[in-house]
Amino acid sequence: MSPLTSRDLQRIFEKLDMNEDGLVSLEELKWLLDKIGYYEFSPDELESFVGKKNLDLNGFLFFWESISKQNDDNRGPGDDVESDLAEAFKVFDLDGDGFITSPELECVLKKLHLWDDHYGRDCSAMICAYDTNSDGRLDFQEFKNMMLLASSS
Known part of the structure; x- marks a missing residue:
């Protein structure tokens, strides 16, 4: 987890x-x-x-x-952070195209009941903060960097 x-x-x-x-x-x-x-x-x-x-x-x-x-x-010697992140990435990459878009992020957050209009979340801004190549979506490496930065803070 x-x-x-x-x-x-x-x-x-x-x-x-x-x-x-x-x-x-x-x-x-x-x-x-x-x-x-x-x-x-x-x-x-x-x-x-x-x-x-x-x-x-x-x-x-x-x-x-x-x-x-x-x-x-319970983690075995073959388990690692990379595979956990790859599995997490798949959850957000709803269309399986290798990228997480703002609508995909919002959809998953809503399904998990973690989206709340009251807090004024903006998925575009959330993605933009970690979108290093400025294409408006997160690839796996950008997602990985975001998750590793979030877990270290």
Whole structure:
């Protein structure tokens, strides 16, 4: 899993907490894990792992840290950052043409419920910030540079 900041995780938690009661249910958590392709837990295993029916923000952060560490511990010698980034790139490259465009980025962010008009996000500006050849889209190398810069900050 790519590193997420505590702010990112808090925003994800807030999006999952649809009824705004300060809790995320196991069903909502399972939905998130399925969306990001983390199929390790069945609903029963997830309940057993979490130990309760709902998580508050601190519980969610602890859970995320636990599965991230578990995922890191299970990496074999052939696994590397490059292959993880290649898989992540494929998620955003919806038409498979080898580039991520502003509409593709917006579409994926909306599917993940990470797009919010309230925050005034502009996918063109997000892409432009890392588009080194100024063609209005990100190739794999530009995407890789963006992700590596984001994870080091």
